[in-house]
Structures are given as structure tokens and as C-alpha cells.
Amino acid sequence: MSLPLLAKFIRQHTHDVCNDLNGLDLEASLLAELAPGGEAGESVARIHGQIRRLAADLRGLSAKFVEPKPVRALYAARELFLIWQNQPAALDPAPLVQWSDALGAEQVDVDAAALADVFRELLANAQAFGTGAPLLAASRVEDGKVAFELREPKDAPVETAGWGNAPFAAMRHGHYGLGLWEAQRTITASGGEVRRHFAKDTMELITTLLFPVA
Template sequence: MPDSMSSPHSAASTDVLVPFPDVVRFVRQLSHDLRNHLNAAELQAAYIKEIADNAEIKEELQRLRATVSELGNALQKLTGSLAPVKLTVMPYEASAFAADLQQKVGQQFADQAATFDWAVQPMTGKMEIDPQLLQQAMLELLDNALHHCRGDGKISITAETANEQFVLTVREPKAQAVSANENWGREPFKQVKHGHYGLGLQKARNTIEAHEGTLSAQHDAGASALISTVSIPLSHG
């Protein structure tokens, strides 16, 4: 008697394969439409608050507006993660970029500042970069290190110039093996959870590559560590 359950092969044959650019267009359009509805809801709540007499109702409407605004911001952040990288480049000393990054890490991750062990080497040379976008990409890598499969021990960060490149190496202890390979940062939506859509690492990679740089990651099984390396070419101007 034939098995009523579908085989893995037959199930896979029903999968819908959609090119990623089409997925991006769909998500951006859906986000745009939803934000329009949320804006309308927020305006309606503001109007009702103005004509309401009850203080408790006014307070609840204020909470409703805050919630709607938060949803709109989340959608805007999502579409921003999918937007093409557009750089505004300028000459920037490699040493200054490393110092700025170290300072920003201390501010953004103030509660975990002791987690990072910095080794900033003497540097020479400049880069042609968009300092804000490149810094955001580096911060995404460190945020990823803090919150994904983190093991015991400090996160080591080395910044240096070598072979005509600015090189940032992040060595992070991992509680479990990480399948780091050539697809590292090329697999959006792989880890999706509440408020997190698996797009940060891809955005970081896209930003780094827009600077003609490279991002590589290798899992050191013996040390139970993930080693990520960012290389950005120095300019010759």
C-alpha cells in the first residue's frame, strides 16, 4: 500500500524558489504599505486624544501611539537593512578610524566594555571610506559576537595595517561549533526570531565589500573560537 506521507524529495519539489532581489522588492513594498497604515492609525489616535475628555483614555491613547510608532521604526529598520549600500567616501587615517571605533564600542556596549580585549598596533596610511557606514559594519560584527553562541572568555580585537591594508581581526569564544565558510554573511533570514531577521551580518558584508574590502571567518575547533577578519585597502593618494 503506498505511503500517504510525502517523501523528502517530493516535498522539496514543491518549494518555491524566489530570487533574492525579488524577495527584497516584496519586503520593501510590504513594509512601505504597512507603514502607511501605521501612520494613519497614529494620526487617528492623535485626533481621538485631542477630542477625548477622559484622562485615562488620553493616557492609553498615548501608549497606543508609542506602540504604533515603534512598529513603524522596526519596519523602517528592516527596509534599511535591505537597501543598497551608498557610500560617501573621504580620506581617513587608519589609526583615527581604529581609535574612533574603540571609543564607539565603549559607548555602545558600555555594560560589556570589559568583555573586549583590544590590541591596536601602530598604523600608517589612509583609507578612502564612508567612516560612519564602515563603523556600523564593524559594530554589527561585535554585536554578533556578543549575542550569538558566545562562549566563556573575552572577545579579542586586533587592529593593524599590513600589506597595504587596514586589518581588523575579531577572535570570539564560541560555546558551540560555527559553520563559518565562504557564505559567512551571505545567508539572510537564516536565524529569525522576535525583532531579529538575520540581516545584520549580510549588511555588514555588503558595506565592507562596497569599500572593496573583504570579510572572512574561520572556526578554530581546537580553541573553540570564531576568527573574523576584515580587510580594507589603504589608499595611495
């Protein structure tokens, strides 16, 4: 099955299921009126919460299969690096990151909100599959491009060929291999480039996001 066809199926199916969940949510509201208190009321409240979380998860899944359409504008590259530094606070537990900024007054044409999501995904993924050692995040300019680099210490070599090129590459409970794929699509749609390689001498997985200096 082609990816566009799969994406179309997922968007339609999640839409249909969400409609059914909306119906269940209305039924739960009716039950809440019939049983306004006590254990029954608490049970209905839990049902409400579960239905709404499931619907939100499905809408989020569907959104991942929509072609990214970044709203780009000129930003100081250093400002974007500061946005990256704010992302660990959104994760629980927050990863340990050592920051190094070598940028000047360079600007890049990107969607800052979308890039913040990418930065957060990179950190979350590094934390989920890391050693617990601090991550190293750096910014610099190389060959007329702004580079945002993340170094992840690893216990064993990592094969990076094909990373981010297809969904469902690595699945575990509650996670379906969509984060890096979505990040890759977002960076590409923003005119950027993603490079990944494993440095055997330092035992680090190195991910670099590159954007042309505007």
C-alpha cells in the first residue's frame, strides 16, 4: 500500500471513529445528568475523560498524516536556539542537556512553532532511547547554513540509514515510530535538511538540522 493511500485511510478512519466517540461522549453527558453524584457520577466523569483523551489521540494521529504546510517567517537563528533550550521543561522528566551556541546575527526562514515541535521530539526520542548521560546540543554556521546539532551518547553503534524516511520504523507501547518521520517531513517542508550519523570514536548519535542562511 502506498503511503498517500495509507494516509488517506488513517485520516478517514480516525474521523469516523471520532464521530462515534462524540456520540458516546453525549451519552456519558446524559448519564451524568441521571447520576449526578456518588460513585456513579465519578465513574461517568472517568468515562468522559477517557473518551476525550482517546478522541484527542486519534485527532493527533490523523494530523500527523496531513502534508505539513509551514508558516514561514524570518527569525534570528539564535532566537530559535533559545526556543530549543526551552523544550526540556515540556518533558517529564526533563533531559539533561549541555548547550553550546556559536551563532551570530544569522537569520533563517522557518516556521518557529513547527521547529519547536521538532526540537522537542528530538529531545524526547534521545531521552527514550538514551543512556541517561547528558545530551549535547550546539548551534553554529557551516557552509552558508545554520546548523542545529544534537549529540546522543550511546552504549552500542546505531545504524542510521533510512531514519525518518518512513513511519512505523520503531514501535513500542504507546509509541508508533511517527515522531522522527513527522520531524523529517517538517524540516524538509521548511526548506531544511536532516543529517544523521553515528560517530564510533565518541560513541555518539549525531543529528544535524541545516537551514540556509536567509
